[in-house]
Amino acid sequence: MAQYLSLPRIEGPIWLEPNDITILQTMILEAQEQLATLESRRDGADDSDSELTNLKDLKVVRIASLQNILTPICQMPLEIVSEIFMVYCSINHMYRWRGGVHQGTCTRIILTSVCAAWRNAALATPELWSELKVYREGYQDASAADSDIATQWFSRSGNLPLNLNISLHMDYEGNISEAFLAFSYRIRSLEIRLPMEHFEPFIHLPRSSFPSLEKLILDFRHRDPFYFSEELESQYLNGIEIFSDSQQLKYVGFDEDGFSCILENMKFPQDEVTSLIINATHCYSSQFPHVYFDTVRSMNQLVHCTINFPTRRFEISDTRQPIILPFLQSLTLSTGWDVDTGYDAAFFRCLYAPLLKDLHLINESQNHAEFVKQLAEFRARSAASLSSLHLSSFFGATISGKDNMFCITSLWLHVMHNGRAT
Structure with a gap:
């Protein structure tokens, strides 16, 4: 003593x-x-x-x-202090931003500012620094120190897998992308929401850059009109291959709009993907429906699937080619607004999913005769026994709409008694 x-x-x-x-x-x-x-x-x-x-x-x-x-x-032993800190950070992991960083990120900074003992304990806990979420709203938030801060943050994480969530405004002029590219081989979860020009450093990386990647979410909404599909194809004739060797990839999400389809140019292993989310509500190219159908068709290990189809109607020519998803358990499809796009009917015309349990349909259009027909044929073909049926914004208040809703719910009457129908 x-x-x-x-x-x-x-x-x-x-x-x-x-x-x-x-x-x-x-x-x-x-x-x-x-x-x-x-x-x-x-x-x-x-x-x-x-x-x-x-x-x-x-x-x-x-x-x-x-x-x-x-x-x-x-x-307290350092191990117990570290455990307390990790629990504290987990319960303060709110989806709220302050000063350009996620609230959970702020929590870690606070722990290093209380006293020397707390700072040493926090810095000696790599788990606290294996996740970083940064939000930059515009030019006024750009910081020349972004790259240095991110590098220092990840250097505290030891050799742990990294979870990264970066959201950048189209006016952002910082250089934070350069920092986490140096740690790409350790990134397990990558969520990036940014203009295409900030994605260019990724495109030139070798295909083996993300060997540990398990979750990928790319959001390219509000892209500059300069980056149309023709421009992408002329630059990357062989596609965007940086995720081609990410063999552990299980969760994939794409959020895009405009006239170019990033998913069409993106190459990644599809055989082992179990969760897919596509949001293409405001896409305006006739290629989008074909790309999404083909993408789902190639992922025969899917367990969870969500697709928000474009609100514009485009012809789909390959609706007779089956989509066989033997392990699919939950499916969410969103189509329409005031236009009957027919994507939902076309999707169920192709679909075979015998293990489907949870079905969520979002549709605001009025013409559903073909959709109800294809849904009934899917029910007979797959013999799927639903435990949950959720109809959102469906059929409006028309008499025919209510009749169609009755037809759909009658396909799975057992859900009304044993499961959940909304």
Whole structure:
């Protein structure tokens, strides 16, 4: 215990014997009694008695240093402190942004700012630094230090897999992409929402850059009109191959709009993907439906699938080629608005999914005769036994719409009794 008494500050965990704690408590009581005596002497002394004031201040510092040794955080093993920090960060993992960083990111910064002991414990916990979420709203948020901050952040994560979520505005002029490219081989989850020009550094990486990638979400909405499909194809004749060797990829999400289809140019292993989300509500190329049908068709291991089809109607010529998904359990399809695109009917015309359990259909158009027909044929073909049926924004309030809704729910009457129908 003697070595702790001589330290001006304690920056790490300490170990005390039971008799050490008793001795410290006795020393604190004695110091407090001495402080009380000094206080009483000061009451009857001149306010200008600097010696008495200095003695009192020294005694206050002495009591604080002794109490610091007994602080529970100083007596906890580093492993327990780290566990507490990780739990704290997990319950403060709210989807809220402050100052360009995710609230969960701010929490980690706070832990390093309380005291030296907390900072050392946080920096010695790689799990706290294996995830980074950054949001840059526009030019005013751009920081020349973004790259350095991200590099320092990930350098604290040891050799752990990394989860990265970056959202950049089209006016962003920082250089944060350069930082995490150096750690690409360790990235397990990658979510990027950014203009195409900020994605260019990725495109030139070798195809083996993301060997640990399991989750990929790409959001290229609000792209510059310059990046049409013709421009992409002229630059990357063989497609975008940086994820081609990501053999552990299980979760894929694409969110895009405009006249070019990034998914058409993106090459990645599709055999082992179990979750797919496509959001293409505001896409305006006739190639989009074909690309999405072909993508789903090639992912025969899918378990969860969500597709928000374009609101514009385009002809689909390959609706007779089957989509066989033997492991599919949940499916969400969104089509329409005020236009009957026919994508939902075409999809079910091709689909075979015997294990489908959860079905969510979102459709605001009015002409559903063909869709109801294809859904009935899918039910007969796949013999899927649903446990959940959810119809959103469906059929409006028309009489024919209500009749069609009754036809759909009658296909899975057991859901009304044993499962969930909304």
